[in-house]
Amino acid sequence: MTTILFTGGSGLLGSEFKKQYPSALYPTHKELDVTDKDSIETYFKLHSFSTVVHLAAFISPPKINENPRLALKTNICGSAYVVDACIRHSKKLVYLSTDYVFSGKKGNYKEEDAIFPVNKYAWSKLGGECAVRLSDNYLIIRTSFGPNVFPHEKAFIDQWTSRETVSVIAKKVGMLINKNATGVFHVGGKKRSVFDYATEKKRKVSIQKASIKDVPFLLPTDTSLNTNKYKKFIKNGKI
């Protein structure tokens, strides 16, 4: 059985993985700070594992617009340090990227489609992807997820997504990890508006309609993902 180290394991997705991989390593931010090369090196030397699932990131688009240096430090430099350690210590690296690497002009994006983010958060995640691609043993997952109960009072009627709840995405990503997938995979559910996603059965029902034009930062319109490669791989064990 693969032994896994999760960076950012206390976050939304990491907390879901803890249920799936209870005996994996989940260092706190303090125990393994991805912006600190020495902290990474010390942790790698002291613990035994074969795969790193790199979740640690700064993920708020509005905060990153205000202070892009936070994303530069954590999402780009931090990811580069993690990649460097994985190369030197011969670890497989799994990186969680975002559907926001696409411009959102057409939707139904395939893994090989052209990438062109519309906001700084997504550029920083793409920066992480670039670093990961310098490794020879990686899995990049582009996805979108939210808490199991929709947390906001409003949801966009004019933004389209393949978003799923975090528990669904953690299981789908876990299947790729367990089958030792490599390369780039899109993971998500069916295309719908964020409003339809938010008001689906079992989620909070009193949600108001909102528009992406109402927020003071740029959001892509349609970053729905084509997940055919994922479905084929899970069914046949090959691409």
Ligand SMILES: NC(=O)c1ccc[n+]([C@@H]2O[C@H](COP(=O)([O-])OP(=O)(O)OC[C@H]3O[C@@H](n4cnc5c(N)ncnc54)[C@H](OP(=O)(O)O)[C@@H]3O)[C@@H](O)[C@H]2O)c1
């Ligand atoms: N949410 C989405 O829709 C979505 C979509 C696609 C991809 N992703 C990606 O999926 C990953 C997980 O997202 P999430 O929603 O679970 O994020 P999250 O809840 O914000 O969790 C982020 C985690 O990273 C840790 N962290 C931040 N800076 C760190 C550092 N310098 N060193 C070590 N740990 C650090 C945080 O710990 P502290 O809180 O202790 O600082 C936290 O555990 C991220 O890479 C994100 O970009 C998210």
